[in-house]
Amino acid sequence: MMKPLTLIGVMLLLLLTGCASQYSITESDIEQYLNKDMHFEVKQGNQLIGVSLKLNEIQVVLGQKPNTMAVTAATVIRVNNPLLPIQARLKTTFEAEPWYDSKTKSVYLRQLNLVKVESEPKDIERYIAQATPQLMGFLRNYLQTQPVYTLDVNDSNQALMAKMTKALEVHQGKLVVKF
Template identity: 70%
Template sequence: MKTLKLIFINALLLLTGCASQYSITENEIENYLNKEMHFEVKQGNQIIGINLVLNDMQVSLGDKPNTMGLTATTLVRIRNPLMPISAELKTTFEAQPWYNSETKSIYLRNLDLVNVSANPADLEQALTAITPQVMSFLRGFLESQPVYTLDMNDSNQALMAKMTKELAVQKGKLVVKF
């Protein structure tokens, strides 16, 4: 009976060509990232240290072939007795999304840093010394965490998770194909 049901579902999907792919929009990925992804680093002590909090991510899909753009806003606080610094660091990466069939999730690889800016702008020079460390933290975190996980409680996404063969980046969306 289970085999018959699976055959029926496959035949139905083949007959309805529009059901051969599932799209995930930029907004869906942004909502997932801002809800599910939490990143905070604290190093140092009460007098000297650094605190990084990732609090906002924006996604851009398809501006370049097979590329996802990700802009992350990170609050940076540097404690020191001479000149404490508090700034917002905006980093933009480009990466290739890929689908992991074991975890039913989409991850990023080959992250390239495209742009870094600070607010207030006059702190960019002061933040230059810590920028490589911040980028290392962010790159490691973003490459190891899923940017989207298919919802196994949603019947469409659960079916896509089982049958996904390819992930394509199109303007404004990721297309999960089977």
């Protein structure tokens, strides 16, 4: 029979082991990282005739669908032409599966699907319809090749987590890093 003090010590050790087996990255953490560190701008053409696209104001929703991260980005688009210059804001939402790359200590997205595009002004879509697939292709490629979160190896806790991470799980409002 175990002594009460030993039993309490074993229970405390089990509790601490369970706490140390996972770490969470919140939606807010990812949004801050993306809005601070992710810069996406595409310019094609010249000042007379051309297109520019700039991504900003990224929002993240985790776990609304199983194993899925939704990324919504406000995008400013400018179409320069001598007859009808256009400026609009597109709000695009992609859904993707997050995954962890142990070599770069980063979270990336795969299987990106464009689920929604809204424009402001609303009737601008007919003017930019021909450019939209190419622009969404640029955006999709960028989001698939750039990390959406990188563990900070200068922080001792995150450096330890980066070495021990085995998998990611998407929960409502957070990514759970499993060791």
